[in-house]
Amino acid sequence: MDRTLSDTLVVGCNDTARESTGGPAQAGAVDGGAATARLAVVVPAYQEVRTIQRALTRLLVALADSWPQVRVLVVSDGCTDGTASAVSALGDERISCVHYSPNRGKGHAIKTGAGLVDADYIAVIDADLDIDPVSLTWLLAELVASGADVVIGSKIHPQSVVHYPRVRRVLSGGYRLLVRTLFRLRVADTQTGVKVFRADALQAALTHVHVSGFAFDLNLLVALTDQGCAIREAPVKIDYQFTSTVPPTAALSMLRDTLAVAYRRARNGGVGARPQRGRAATHR
Ligand SMILES: Nc1nc2c(ncn2[C@@H]2O[C@H](COP(=O)(O)OP(=O)(O)O)[C@@H](O)[C@H]2O)c(=O)[nH]1
Numbered sequence: 001m002d003r004t005l006s007d008t009l010v011v012g013c014n015d016t017a018r019e020s021t022g023g024p025a026q027a028g029a030v031d032g033g034a035a036t037a038r039l040a041v042v043v044p045a046y047q048e049v050r051t052i053q054r055a056l057t058r059l060l061v062a063l064a065d066s067w068p069q070v071r072v073l074v075v076s077d078g079c080t081d082g083t084a085s086a087v088s089a090l091g092d093e094r095i096s097c098v099h100y101s102p103n104r105g106k107g108h109a110i111k112t113g114a115g116l117v118d119a120d121y122i123a124v125i126d127a128d129l130d131i132d133p134v135s136l137t138w139l140l141a142e143l144v145a146s147g148a149d150v151v152i153g154s155k156i157h158p159q160s161v162v163h164y165p166r167v168r169r170v171l172s173g174g175y176r177l178l179v180r181t182l183f184r185l186r187v188a189d190t191q192t193g194v195k196v197f198r199a200d201a202l203q204a205a206l207t208h209v210h211v212s213g214f215a216f217d218l219n220l221l222v223a224l225t226d227q228g229c230a231i232r233e234a235p236v237k238i239d240y241q242f243t244s245t246v247p248p249t250a251a252l253s254m255l256r257d258t259l260a261v262a263y264r265r266a267r268n269g270g271v272g273a274r275p276q277r278g279r280a281a282t283h284r
């Protein structure tokens, strides 16, 4: 039986576990980067006990100069391997962890985390060691400098440095082709696990995002696009560590979810738009 947010457990690293009041995890003021802007980083995690401590330490080191007041919220997505305890054991007051059970998917984890933080900018980064968190500083710099609503990491940005197995490159390229054909978004790579958002734009779009698995990123970017948000791409540094927890069946559910987003968008004339009765709508 699914548990709802009201019975999730929020664990401050220096606290003993306590029941969530449903209130936000506070993000602090930022002195560097964007003057007084508050940054919260949401980290979706599933069975990451082996990497989570190193990943979080690396993340905080990368952000130390430009975003020293950052707050990090790890969302333990039904982990049964002690990921939440490993986060807690770090004892870092900048890091909180919310745990729920059972596993609901990466998209659900991000949506849950974004609903709990209070910040001006919300970043999302994978919990494993594949993506170098220096990428996050590049995305944030671009968000602040450009005034865009969203900046996403792109594996095919000319300045990206990506070490990825061939089979993943092929799958990723095939998915990008499918997305380009179905959605005609202005961004090329919807799936890389590092993104930054103006919090108000993200919160508004999330109310229209229903996919909870890996096609969540696509669903979210379609919703942001249909709301008229300015979305830019920035380079990433990725060194694949072969620690992926994605099961082989995920490709099928991702395809199913992607087609469902395309269908709903065509039917409603946009993600977040009201259904248009009696005619198929075009979307751009
Ligand atoms: N595989 C998987 N990852 C999840 C889930 N929920 C949250 N995540 C996190 O989503 C991120 C991406 O997952 P990963 O297995 O590394 O995917 P990949 O990088 O695309 O191979 C990681 O931080 C995971 O811990 C889930 O249900 N399944």
Ligand SMILES: [Mg+2]
Pocket (backbone or CB within 6 Å): 126, 128, 130, 243, 244
């Ligand atoms: Mg990964």
